[in-house]
Amino acid sequence: AAQFPDKLHPPSLSLLSSLVSTARAWPMEFIRKLGSRGRTGLAIVGGLTIAGQYATYKQAQNNKAKASKDRVLQLDLTMQITEAAPSVWDEVVNSQRPPMSLKQVVDAVEWAASDPHVKGIVCTQAGDAPLSMAKMQEIRDAILSFRSDQAEPRRPAVFAADTFGEGGQGTGHYYLATAFDKVYLQPTGLVGLVGIHSEAFFLKKLLAKIGVQPQFLAYFEYKNAANMFTQEGYTKEHKEQVVKAMGSTFGQIVGGIASGRGLDEGKVRGVIDDSPLTAKVALERNLVDGVKYHDEVLEELGVSKDCPVQDLSKYHKEQEKARNKKDNGGQKVAKLLSELRGKPAGEDVVACVVAAGNVVRGRGHKNDMGAARVIEAVRAAVKDDKVKAIVVRVDTRGGSAVASDTIRRELEVARGKGKPVVVSMGTYAASGGYYIATGADRIIAQPGTITGSIGVVLGKFTLSALYEKMGIDVGEIEMGKQASSQSSVHPWSEAQLETARGIGLNFYNDFVGHVAKARNMTKLQVDSMARGRVWTGEQAFDLGLVDSLGGLKDAHRIAADLAPELKGKDKLAPLVIYPKKKTPIQELAHAISGKLDDETPQASLSLAFFEGIFEEFAIVSEVLSAFRALRAEAGSGHAEYRAFGGGG
Structure with a gap:
């Protein structure tokens, strides 16, 4: 490609116009004789030549901008x-x-x-x-x-x-x-x-007015997720744990402000009151x-x-791009191929799997923690030889007990295959979130994380009175004594209620058992701090429910230290999100194929097809960008540029 001078001036616009006129005069018969492959090859060669010139132009501009x-x-x-x-x-x-x-x-x-x-x-x-x-x-x-x-x-x-x-x-x-x-x-x-303030709304009277009957079982007295539907105000246990959690949070705020501003904590509390x-x-x-x-x-x-x-x-994007850039062309190709498969290339890494949202079975919606998606990410990390440890970032209030157990088990399996697992807790890691964490080697939480809630709640709403108010008639046909247990027409029968009690108690006992095993405690010890209680990360650390206080970076360092291949190295192995964020091409290919797994034939074919299209599109885009850049620098020649179709 031709070298542009340090002080770059756009090529003569009249010259470009002449080239366009010459191109229009080419015998169309010659182009037709080239055939589809020949025309594609010609287009690629021409596109690469122009793109190469533009790349040199951009490099010159970048060199020029280095001083600023x-x-x-x-x-x-x-x-x-x-x-x-x-x-x-x-x-x-x-x-x-x-x-x-x-x-x-x-x-x-x-x-x-x-x-x-x-x-x-x-x-x-x-x-x-x-x-x-x-x-x-x-x-x-x-x-x-x-x-x-x-x-x-x-x-x-x-x-x-x-x-x-x-x-x-x-x-x-x-x-x-x-x-x-x-x-x-x-x-x-x-x-x-x-200071801080908390309000809780209780809807029991409202639900009664509109004809909605809540029916919930909680294990046990501190499990208050359904209290807003079943109570008219705070129960003793509910208020007790809210006061304790708020006290912990308030203390962290006062301490942080005092430390940051060099003030006595008593003075900070005085400022809060003023x-x-x-x-x-x-x-x-x-x-x-x-x-x-x-x-x-x-x-x-x-x-x-x-x-x-x-x-x-913008700084993050710029730095990420610079850090991922390789000087060797072969390394670039290898990296591109690895990225297209959603895997990091090169050095050893610590994988980071984000598990955020309501815990649900299957894939779930975008903002759910779909068990199937989390499992895919963990398995991909386990399968990749470059991944030496896994950090799971958990941020959830809970959800499905079954889905939580499915994810927990997958972390246990990953550990069994030689990949240390560290859970880093975000804003919440409560109920199902803590259940998942019991599958890890280590648990790290911020002091202000809301965690615990080791307990179970299950139930339903009966809407028969509401249906009657609205003039809705419901016909039922039932085959099996438990078939209507989730029906909204009537409350649980005694037999159904007894079954629900057994299911809830079984879930609770399983939960306590996993916590006891993970934290090296007896079930009796766990039960004494569980029963649905919610803790801040600071309180959970004091109780032995988390291993240390800190954030994602701390979890990263601990995970690397647990991996024999990474322990003691001067340079910390990078923390890489798993699965890798999909490129626009991958997103489109997956949308067209209807498949979410890169390894399926349909997804692979779609991906290859769209990669080909977007490679050519990228060349065209680069050329158009080059013309726009030339137009911007042309100044007085702008009108001449527009004259031969550059106005768009």
Whole structure:
């Protein structure tokens, strides 16, 4: 390919016009004689030539831009932060503010610590959409590591808030902010450090009015998932555990703020009782470091044309692409082939399987934790020789007991095949989530994770009175005494109720047995802390239900340490999401084939077909992009470009 000079000027547009005219004058008979394969070959050669020239052009532009790589990263909390990595279509639908996974956020902040071009991090929020306690702690840990891990000269991490709650609740965001070097507040902003508050709604009377009869069994007195339907207020046990969990969370918030701001915990509690506070008072009481608008904060950070603000999500994509880039062409091809099969190439890795959402049997919907999908991911990790350990990121309030046991067993099988398994708990790992965790070698939780709920609830709603109010008549035909047990027309019969009691008790005993085995306790010991009780991660650690407190990065290090092949190595093996995020080509191929498994013949054929189409499409896209870039630089020649059809 021809080399473009350092100071690139677009080719003469009149020359391009002449080339187009010449191309139009080619004898069509010659092209027809080439045949379909010949025409395809000609198109590919021509496309590759143009794409090669454009690649050289882009390289020249990249070299030119190297001098201005400095940037200040912005973490915008209006962005949705998820557990699972966003799909290609999530990014397309939310193109203005694409979501990031928590892992992506943490990775980007970690990479920034060793990147000298990152001159600082600024976190902003323009709204009160809350993050969970565990997610805030994960981000706090990442920011604290950024502050401690970087070499001199130090680069700041600052939090620029418009307000912490507009006259109300701002405790969570302020707790997060105190992990940063400095906290700034807009002059009209407030510090709504008002504490934490919980409300529970009880619908028993409402359901009675509309003709709905709830019928639930709970094992046991602390299992309160159905209380909103069956009670008119807090039971003694329900209130007891809410107070304990909130006390633990509140203590973590007070301790984190005191540590971050260098204040006595007693003073922090006093501030909470006095809040909300104006910006002026907050500055006087050392709750913020300055009263400034967002633009003033950016100016202090040195943001300029030569050091722009870059969104954290864009930085992550840029760095991920750079880290995955290989110099050797053969390695590129090998990596591409591996990625198309959803497997990492090259070095040993620790696999990360995200298990988030309501636990259901089968594949479930997009936001469910479908047991079949989790199992596929775990089995793929076990099958891959490059995977030396597995981290399972669990974030669920629970769900199907059967599906939970299915996933738990798969983790046990993976361990039996020589792959250490570590569970990293997210916002929730309760009920079925904790059941799943018992299949792992180690359990890691954030102090603010909600876990436990070792218990079972089952039941149904009887709607016969509602049907009568609405004028609905129901005819029934039953063959078998238990056939109507899930019917909404009538409550359980005595025989059905007795059967349900036996099923619930059996589930509970199995649950307690798995916990006892996993935690090296007796069943009696487990029962004394179970019976449906919910704990924070901090409390669960004290009770011996989790092994250590920390986040995804801690689970990553522990998993690597459990793998003999990785233990003691200077460089930590990378944590790779399993299965790999599908490319647009894979998504489309799977949608067309109706198959979700890359190994099926239908999916493989569809994938190969669409890869071929998209390779040619990519070449065309590159050419069009090249013309657009030339048009943008052409300036006065823009009108001439449009004259021969470039306006689109």
